[in-house]
Amino acid sequence: MGDKPLAHLEYPVLGRAYFLGGRASTSLRRALLQAGVEEDVLQRVCVACYEAEMNVVLHARTGYMSVDVWPDRVEVCVTDHGPGIEDVELAMQPGYSTASEEARSLGFGAGMGLPNIRQHADELAIESKVGEGVRLVMTFWRGGRRDGSEQ
Amino acid sequence: MEAVGAEALVPAGEPDRLVTGCFAADLMSDVLAFAQPGCLLITGLAKDQAVRSAAIKNLAAVLVVGGKEVDHEMIEAAQEEGVPLYRTGLSKYEACGVLMQAGYPPCGAPALRGQEAARGC
Numbered sequence: 001m002g003d004k005p006l007a008h009l010e011y012p013v014l015g016r017a018y019f020l021g022g023r024a025s026t027s028l029r030r031a032l033l034q035a036g037v038e039e040d041v042l043q044r045v046c047v048a049c050y051e052a053e054m055n056v057v058l059h060a061r062t063g064y065m066s067v068d069v070w071p072d073r074v075e076v077c078v079t080d081h082g083p084g085i086e087d088v089e090l091a092m093q094p095g096y097s098t099a100s101e102e103a104r105s106l107g108f109g110a111g112m113g114l115p116n117i118r119q120h121a122d123e124l125a126i127e128s129k130v131g132e133g134v135r136l137v138m139t140f141w142r143g144g145r146r147d148g149s150e151q
Numbered sequence: 152m153e154a155v156g157a158e159a160l161v162p163a164g165e166p167d168r169l170v171t172g173c174f175a176a177d178l179m180s181d182v183l184a185f186a187q188p189g190c191l192l193i194t195g196l197a198k199d200q201a202v203r204s205a206a207i208k209n210l211a212a213v214l215v216v217g218g219k220e221v222d223h224e225m226i227e228a229a230q231e232e233g234v235p236l237y238r239t240g241l242s243k244y245e246a247c248g249v250l251m252q253a254g255y256p257p258c259g260a261p262a263l264r265g266q267e268a269a270r271g272c
Contacts, residue, residue: 019224021199021200021203022200025207026203026207026232029207043207043208043209046207047183047184047208050183050204051180105198106196106198107177107180107200107201107204108179108180110178112178112180116183119184
């Protein structure tokens with residue numbers, strides 16, 4: 001395995017840009033398809049990215065999605081500048097939401113975003129600083145899902 | 152689509168995509184979590200996010216129910232994503248009932264329907 005990923009993709013995400021919400025993730029889908037990522041893997045990647053993208057659109061001012069395709073995995077980092085998450089553990093609970101009416105009117109904001117992300121990613125790390133923003137790092141293994149014990 | 156008297160706002164390209172079943176939701180997180188590729192999304196959400204969710208999950212088409220007004224942004228998104236978009240005046244419950252009777256199986260949420268049903272689509 002080389003030091004460079006097979007493909008590196010970057011997408012800016014604008015907060016409050018409701019019309020564009022989801023557009024980075026559908027662009028990513030096409031790019032991953034072109035990069036030869038398997039359908040089941042890219043579907044998991046894009047579901048998690050769509051939820052993460054909508055979190056940025058609904059909660060933050062601006063954000064960034066960066067994706068690296070490796071032979072054995074896809075790595076995604078979503079960073080935003082915004083209010084951050086006060087209690088990450090609480091935010092991970094299905095149904096917990098601080099989303100606005102506006103979020104609900106777009107079909108989101110039911111408190112399933114982070115739980116959905118956790119369900120679709122093989123590995124997930126969340127760093128948050130209140131008043132600064134959130135950084136999500138996700139790993140998706142290609143060629144079958146793995147648990148942490150496998151190498 | 153004739154079964155529910157739907158009008159095509161963004162028609163399917165050629166060849167028409169095979170609809171393997173149906174999934175109904177207004178909550179996009181449910182679509183992302185449970186809808187299966189190839190199914191028709193029946194939704195009351197007349198927003199471009201419904202189309203983008205369908206694109207992410209490789210669904211066959213989106214049917215907006217309740218005769219809701221579909222704005223230009225949703226139509227634009229459907230064209231951009233290549234997702235056929237339909238609208239019916241029937242309510243969601245009616246549209247689901249008609250499509251179920253027309254033989255379209257439920258397609259999604261296998262965890263809620265059990266393993267046997269999951270294999271069906």
